Amino acid sequence: MIGLMPVIALKHLLARRRQSLVSLSGIVLGVAFFLAVSSLMQGSENDFIRRLVDNSPHVTIQDEFRNPRLQPVEQLYPSGAIEVRRVKPLTETRGIRGYPQILEGLRSQPALRASPVLAGQALVSFAGKDIAVSLNGMIPAEVNDVSTIQNYMIAGSVDALTGNPDGIILGDALARKLSLALGENVTVTAPTGVVHTFKILGIFHTGRADYDNTQTFADLKRVQALLKRVNRANTIIMKLDDPHRAHAVAEGIERRFGYKSVSWQEANEDLMSTLTTRNIIMYTVVSAVLIVAAFGIYNVISTVVLEKQRDIAILKSMGFRARDIRRIFLIQGLLLGFVGSALGLPFGAGLMLGLMQIRLKFPGGSDPVPLPMDWNWPQFAIAAAFAMGAALCAGLLPARKAAGVQPVDILRGAQ
């Protein structure tokens, strides 16, 4: 059975049907737009993060240390009275020491795939043109375990490297610049002066201009020889089954092996903070719609309170407590919020379906894709909760005012 206060609240709203409907439509529109916009933003964020996670290593071990290593004397006497200054650190050959052992240790962990990379600068020359590129030496059989480059191949294949250690894979932008095609030979010169001719076994197109212009992939052993860094790797890249564990995994690896280990979250910290800022702006804007709608509710309830002063006085003279009166008007706010949400959510879902019909061709993409929408329930819950909260807040002030009505003042005036 519905309680007495909700019945009184409902009768008040029904008595002012037109105003109630106007404020209700404000909430319905507010909820719908809140839902559609926040789902679109969340969907695009999820899509962006998915691409980021797919296309970059989840954890990268670099051949450097996050903090300079302490001198032995500083390790032995951390609070010693004598300070050692101007100590020149020992010159070390760049690269990860004992990377095969580190790899062995990493590969013993479940749900983790790791592969070494030796990256260095080189010059690609063809037909009198020289272009500086980043040459990545990888183990061909492991490339597909730790990279999605195969997904972006427009000619040839990564697997072709396995059978031909003199092969190279490069981006389509670079190939275009040098007028190169699949199967052609290209000369690569390392900073060491070593020159080697590679055969183009694959061409990729990621859509990222910088990447397609500068990145090349070849067999690890060949690159080690070219850069005169035999048995060296300067990066270990990893993919995890659960990318969201990357931060913790990177921390653990750094603690264990000492080398700087960077998770994809850390590597893209600036982008992640941009997303946070974008979310704050988005929620502020869509919340404003609901806040304006809440003013409509405030207006209706305030008018009801003003019109019902005499009824409030009578209810109080009958023995209704101040909190009963407050509850009646809060329930009015909640009723408008609830019905507004109940109607606004399906309307918002309709808007989302409509938005999904719009197809856009993103740079680098080959086909138009629908706008990414997040259909998960938290979007619906947040929209409904925000509407209910706004409606409750809108009812709060008039409800307090109603509860504070002094019946005697009203009755004296009415006589």
Add this chain to the structure above:
Amino acid sequence: MTEAVIEAEGLTRRLAGEVTVTLVEDATLAVHQGEFVAITGASGSGKSSLLYLLGLLDRPTSGQIWLRGDETSTLEEDTLADLRLAEVGFVFQFHFLLPEFSALENVMLPMQRLGRLQQPEIGARATELLDRLGLAGEAGKLPRQLSGGQSQRVAIARALANDPLLILADEPTGNLDTVASANVQRILMDLARDYGRAVVVVTHDRDFAAAADRVIVMSDGKIRSSA
């Protein structure tokens, strides 16, 4: 003498402001079970203010009020509201029925708030009260569909809903024609004589006052005579 339902001693009510207004000054009175008391006096003499004090709707600036022997001046607002709900029934000059509720629903409201009875019993009692006041066929009507006399009788039924000991009526016939006025007057007197309620009526009507067990005359906020 029967037990006093309500007693007041030295009741004073002043409104603070740039000029202090004294509504009631040093009023002392007691109303007993089954007694019908009329308060008369010129407009602005403090009759209604005294009634609101007796009905625990307003707090005295000084003085004390006992309801069935219990002192009420120190009670909190919620407790006073509970006492009004269970022990006091108000009838005003204008019926003040809630316009969105039918006659029956208006009578049911105090009982639903008190929660002493189950919903079917509440409906049955409200119907019985309306029947007793000659409104059997009007239960489903909204206040705007009722005449002034009918509305006032619904207001009386609502005041009686929780079977209160004390009925306070503020010029209940002031807005009615002669026939309806006589009808309401008879009902209120019957409540005191036949049902043992303490009834206090503020009225300008001399005939109505003359029919009371006791008449209190007020002027300038003071009780001038009580006989």
